[in-house]
Structure formats: C-alpha cells, structure tokens
Amino acid sequence: MAERPTDFIRQQIDRDIAKPDGSKDVITRFPPEPNGYLHIGHAKSICLNFGIAEEYGGHAYLRFDDTNPLAESDEYVDAIKRDLAWLGFDVANRVTFASDYFEALYNCALELIRKDKAFVCSLSQDEIRATRGTLTEPGTDSPYRNRPVEENLDLFTRMRAGEFPDGAHVLRARIDMASPNLNMRDPVLYRIRHAAHHNVGKAWVIYPTYDFTHCICDALENITHSLCTLEFEDHRPLYDWVLDNLSLNARPRQIEFSRLGLEHTVMSKRLLQQLVTEGVVEGWDDPRLPTLAGLRRRGVTPRAIRDLCRRAGVTKQDNQLEIELLEFCVRSDLEDSAPRALGVVKPLKVRLTNYPQSNETLQAPWHQREPEMGTRPLPFGPELYIDREDFTFSPPPKWKRLSPGSHVRLRYAYIIRCDEVVTGADGEVTELLCTYLPDSRSGSDTSRVKPAGVIHWVAAHAAEPVQLRLYDRLFRTRNPKGSSLMDDVNPASLVTAFGFLEPAAATGEQSHFQFERVGYFHRDPILPRTFNRIVSLRDSWRPPRALKDS
C-alpha cells in the first residue's frame, strides 16, 4: 500500500546487518507489563517492533514484563493478547514472560556476585534513597558495599529461601555511587517480595527489577534490537553494563524512540485509571478513551490505527499528533469499506400530501462505487423523517437543502417540494407538508426538475428507532494537564441522540456504516440498538457569515 518506512531505527538496522561479519537476523520484542490496558501509544511500539521483524524476515515476541507481582494479573495478559490480535499481529507461538526466566535470572545474579559485581545491601529503602545523592551531588557508598563474596552468596541464597522479610535486604550492582547517571549508582537488582505472582505463584519471594531483567531476557531471546521509549535512554548504560559483566553471548542493541502523543487526550496509565475510577468515562473500553479497547468499541479500525502509526513516523522528537490525522485515517479506511445507510439524527417529520396511501420498496446500493457490495431494500412511504438541520425557513445563499418552496432530492428516491410548514405553539417546526414528483424517481427521472440538493431520510413506517452516541474529543485542551484534568473534560464528549435508521442497516449484521451525509458509525458490540459515531464526515459547508442564523 505504501512504501517501507526509512526511519532512523531502520537505518541503524540496515547498518547493523550490512556489517560483513555481523548477523543478518533481526529479532524484536514488544514488552508490556501486564498491569494495565494497551493504548494507541502502545500501538506505535507494536507496529514498530512487529513491522520491523516482518520486513527483515525475522520475528517478534510478545513478552510480558512481569517482575512486579504486586501490580500484575492475568486479566491484563488476556486483554493485551486480545488487543494484539485485534490490531492484526499474530503472536500465538511467540508469547513469553519475564517470569519464564526467573531461574536463569537468578543464576545471572549469582554470577555477578561471584565476580564481585553485586552485593547484598541491608540498608532500608529510606537509607538507600538518602545515600543516593541528588542530581548534582554524588551518593555515598553503602556500608555493605564491600561484603565478602561468600557472605553475599550466603545472604542472597537465603533471600531466595525466604528467610528474610520484605525490605530486609536487596541485591545491588556495584558500579559507581558518584556517577552523574543516577541509574548507575549501585542500582537495586533484586528485592524481597512475599507476594503471589500471577504466573509463578509462590515459587519465588525475590523478584528481579526491570533493569536487571530486561536486558537479560533480551539476550536470552536473542533479541537483536531492543526498541523502547526515550525515558529509558538513561538506562542504556546499565543495560549494557549488566550484559557486559555476564557471560551471555547475545548482544542486543537498545534504541530509543519518542512516544506517540495525541492531542485532546491523555495516555498515562495513572490518568486513564483516574478517568475510569472517577466515572468520567464508563470503563476502559469507553469509546472516548485512547485505549485500544475504547478505540475498538468506538469503531476505529485496526487498519486506521496502523496507518496512523505509519504516517506519524518514528523519531526521537517529542510529538503531539493532531486528532485530525487520526480522523483522516479512519475516514480513508472506511470510505471504501463501509456500506452506506440512511439514518436521521434529529428527526423532523415530512408528510407527502400527494403520495398514495401505500408504501413501496426502493432498492439502493450498499456502496455506490463498490457494486459487489450489493443492494438493500429501502422502504418509502407518505410519511418520512429528515434531519432538522436539513430544513430552514430562511435559507442563506447556496443553501442546498430544504426550505419553503424549494426542491430537494431524497437520496435514492424522489424529488420533493416543501409547500407548508407546520409549527407548534412555541414556534418550533413540527412537520413539513410536501409534494413529491412521481416522475422523479431515482434512476428513472423524467421530471427535468433540478433540485437544490440531496438529503437523507427514513420512511416513518419502517423507521427503526436507534440510540446514536455522538462522540467528540474527551478534553477541550490540546494538551490536558493532570492538575486540571477534571475541569478540562469536554461536556459534549458524549451526546446521545435518539434517531431513526433504515431497517436494512438496523437489523443486519454489518458493524461499520457510513450514515450518508452524517458520519461513520459503529454498531455498539454491547448495547442494543446503539450506534457509536466514530467520526463525522468532513464538512466544508459554512454559511455566509452575515446570514449564519436561520
């Protein structure tokens, strides 16, 4: 569909595999921690890792980074697998867990201890913090830093055996407490946690930290390129240090790229959690959320998400994509693939005064340019609904819809003329009395009348009442800040309308539609008779300024 990306990461890989004595393998991994739901930012990483593996004829693992039993659960591993499959990446036989390597990790720790590169530190968490120094001042050595190897071995073995309570000891790397890189100030490698782990149960009471685990797992899986986000750049020296001091033979290269940012939403796990907990949204799959579950329920397609990631590119620059780009990707996918349907959002009754007291059934294509999608029956009768927005008493110049005395075509059907406007006590338009042109039927029009425009409609006798959920950006601000998050919520992020839909679409099983002239909608997978607006149609119509109101 489009040519292969040439971002800086692929350029680096090209150089790596071009080395005369180097390996031609390219193996990557997507390493989520199973402690939350995936969002569109993760999609960028997924597309990158799996995309590269495929392009270079290698493979990618889905590896759950489950080293913290307190936060992780199977609920999330299932959700993450589901999201990956939905996005279009098949990882059935390449799913691993950091916890698969706990024994190997433990042996690596032993090796470091024997080489006197790691020591058991018995300082409390607070003491470790206090002796770490600050951004501008060096830390101070732990009093346990020079424990003899044998004592370290003994203590570490007993840590594993469960002889000590949480927090009593940790295993630390012996690097440099004066390093300007805080990550190198004797970082913690193992901590004691008497907690059940979602995968290994109670087999372990000591758990390795990310810095120790990640690089080793990468090496064990022969990952060649370990792609991660920018905040891990400072960890790369540690990543390399650990592997340099171990006798593993694989040497993965860590490369960092910037996260994907999207305007009018938030991506942090904490903030998303807050929105769910405080009931601002209805759940992790609320269609206003940037979670993959939310986007899926909204109706955003995997293709659109992959297209977005491709168009956004991969760099080290901080970025905030405009939601217009996402909307463009959605529309451009659905333009060709979504069947069309007629649906009315804000119904206004129309009575055809000269139409016989009977109904007829017209035929309309599901998609004008895609004849193979077939046609559907479209009921027509003397009473119809049109959208209130398609009628005005005083039309501005170039008004292409209905107004007193004007002609308009009902899409796929007849041309009608508005003869009379019925208003209620409060002046509100309640009904339009129109006449239809019998010889103007779509496809066999001999009326020679040129209507002002074309509008959508639904026959009253066959109209299916539906709930239309009109979604909009969750936050008013482009870059919502955690501090004022709640005040920034867009009160119109969800507007529910009760409209009518043509029966073929309402009762069929197709999931995505374009309601003509309105927008793209997705049949809600849970709520009956409910359609979520994925995105509106582009609308370049703007009334002349002076005549804006009607």
Add this chain to the structure above:
RNA sequence: UGGGGUGUCGCCAAGCGGUAAGGCACCGGGUUUUGAUCCCGGCAUACGCAGGUUCGAAUCCUGCCACCCCAGCCA
C-alpha cells in the same frame, strides 16, 4: 549550578556539505443524486538564536536559548 535527549511550515516528518520531499490541516478551482469521496492548483528565500569553517551549511565547529526525561526495592 549534574547527566541524558530534542529543536526543519499550524501538526507530523524527509534531509546525512551542493543550494528545503511527503502527509495531515488550511485556502482556491473542477467532477458529483453524500456540501462526502475523487481530481487539479496554492501553501517554509527558509531549517531555535548568534558567530565561525567552506566556492557552497538545515547538514561541520563554537557559544547561547528553549523544551523533554532522570533522585521507585515501578516499568
């Protein structure tokens, strides 16, 4: 006042010493039984700023400035 990064059009993003790709957005025009789609055209004398090197610099050097990340036994 430490370390690590990043600064090219409103938003993304190519560019890798030879004289600013592309996409989104936006603005015109054409086609159209969706004011949609589609098609055509426009849209950075300019690359954070200031110097320097060079015949030639967004690309090299120096110095500033701005923004992001780091002081979890989270990842």
